[in-house]
Amino acid sequence: xxNFMKKExxxxxxxxxxxxxxxxxxxxxxxxxxxxxxxxxxxxxxEDYELYSLVINEKYSSEKIVIAQNSTAHVAxxxxxxxxxxxxxxxxxxxxxxxxxxxxxNDTSILFGENFISDSKQIIVISSEELSxxxxxxxxxxxxxxxxxxxxxxxxxxxxxxxxxxxxxxxAILEMGHSFASLGASGKIVYFExxxxxxxxxxxxPTWIS
Numbered sequence: 324x325x326n327f328m329k330k331e332x333x334x335x336x337x338x339x340x341x342x343x344x345x346x347x348x349x350x351x352x353x354x355x356x357x358x359x360x361x362x363x364x365x366x367x368x369x370e371d372y373e374l375y376s377l378v379i380n381e382k383y384s385s386e387k388i389v390i391a392q393n394s395t396a397h398v399a400x401x402x403x404x405x406x407x408x409x410x411x412x413x414x415x416x417x418x419x420x421x422x423x424x425x426x427x428x429n430d431t432s433i434l435f436g437e438n439f440i441s442d443s444k445q446i447i448v449i450s451s452e453e454l455s456x457x458x459x460x461x462x463x464x465x466x467x468x469x470x471x472x473x474x475x476x477x478x479x480x481x482x483x484x485x486x487x488x489x490x491x492x493x494x495a496i497l498e499m500g501h502s503f504a505s506l507g508a509s510g511k512i513v514y515f516e517x518x519x520x521x522x523x524x525x526x527x528x529p530t531w532i533s
Contacts, residue, residue: 356456356473357456359449359450359452359453359456360450361392361434361436361437361448361450362392362434362450362451363434364392364434364435364436364437365433365434365435365436367433367435367436367438369438370492371485371486372438372439372440373440373522374486374495374497374515374522375390375435375439375483375486375497376439376440376441377515377522377523377524378483378497378499378513378524379439379441379444379446379481380441380443380444381524382524382527383444383478383481384478385444385476385477385478386443386444386445386476387444387445387447387474387475387476387477387478388439388441388444388445388446388447388477388478388481389447389448389449389474389477389478389479389480389481390435390439390446390447390448390449390480390481390482390483391448391449391451391454391480391481391482391483392434392435392448392449392450392451393432393433393434393435393451393482394429394432394433394434394435394482394483394484394485395432395482395483395484395500396429396432396484396498397482397484397498397499397500397510397530397531398498398510398512398530398531399426400422400425400426400496400498400512401422401426402419402422406512406528406530407422409526409528410512410514410526410528413525413526414514414516414525414526416494416516417494417514418489418490418494420489420490421487421488421489421494421495421496424487424488424489425484425485425487425496425497425498428484428485428486428487429484429485429498432485433485435448435483436448447474447477449474449480454480457469457470457473458470462505463505464505466505467503467504467505478501478503479501479502479503479504479507480501480502480503481499481500481501482499482500482501482502483497483499484497484498484499485497492517493516493517494514494515494516494517495514495515495517495522496512496513496514496515497512497513498510498511498512498513498530499511499513500531506533507533508532508533509529509531509532509533510529510530510531510532511527511528511529511530512526512527512528512530513526513527513528514526514527514528
C-alpha cells in the first residue's frame with residue numbers, strides 16, 4: 324500500500340469515527356425520559372372527584388391540566404384567621420365543623436387516581452417521582468423549562484388537599500395550590516354547597532401568593 328492510500332485510509336477512518344460519535348451524541352440527546360408510573364391510588368370517593376373536577380373546569384381555562392398525585396396542604400384553616408372570617412361573612416350558613424374536619428383529614432395525604440372528569444380538558448396526574456426527576460435540585464427556572472418541555476401548553480401544577488364534608492353532605496371545603504413558575508404560585512380555599520342535588524362553588528378565598 325503506497326503512502327497516498329495509507330493517508331486516504333487514515334482520513335476515512337477518522338471521518339468515520341467522527342460520524343459515529345456524532346450519531347451517538349444525537350441518540351443520547353434524543354433519548355426518551357424514563358417512564359414514571361403512578362403509585363397505587365387510594366380509594367377516593369366519586370363525589371370527591373366530582374368536586375375536584377368542578378374546580379378544574381370552572382376555574383382554569385387551559386386545555387391541559389397537570390395535577391400532583393399526592394394531596395398537599397399549604398395553609399391551615401382555623402377559627403382565628405381571616406380566611407375563616409371571610410367564609411363566615413360571605414356564607415352565613417357555613418357549617419363551622421368543616422374547619423376541624425379539613426385539618427384532621429389533611430394530617431395525612433392521599434394518592435389520586437386518573438378519575439378527574441372533563442369534556443374539554445386533558446387532565447394528567449403526575450407522580451411525586453416524576454416531579455422530583457423534573458425539579459432535580461437544579462435551579463427552579465431550569466426545572467420549569469423541563470416541566471413545560473414535557474407538558475407543553477399546560478398551566479403548571481395543581482395540588483389539592485383532601486375534601487371535608489359536613490354531616491349531611493350539603494357543604495364541603497378544600498384547600499389547593501397552583502404553581503406555574505419559579506416565582507409564580509398561589510393558593511385558595513374553595514367552599515362548596517349542594518343545592519337541589521347539585522354541587523356549586525359558593526366561595527373561593529385566596530390564601531397566599533408568591
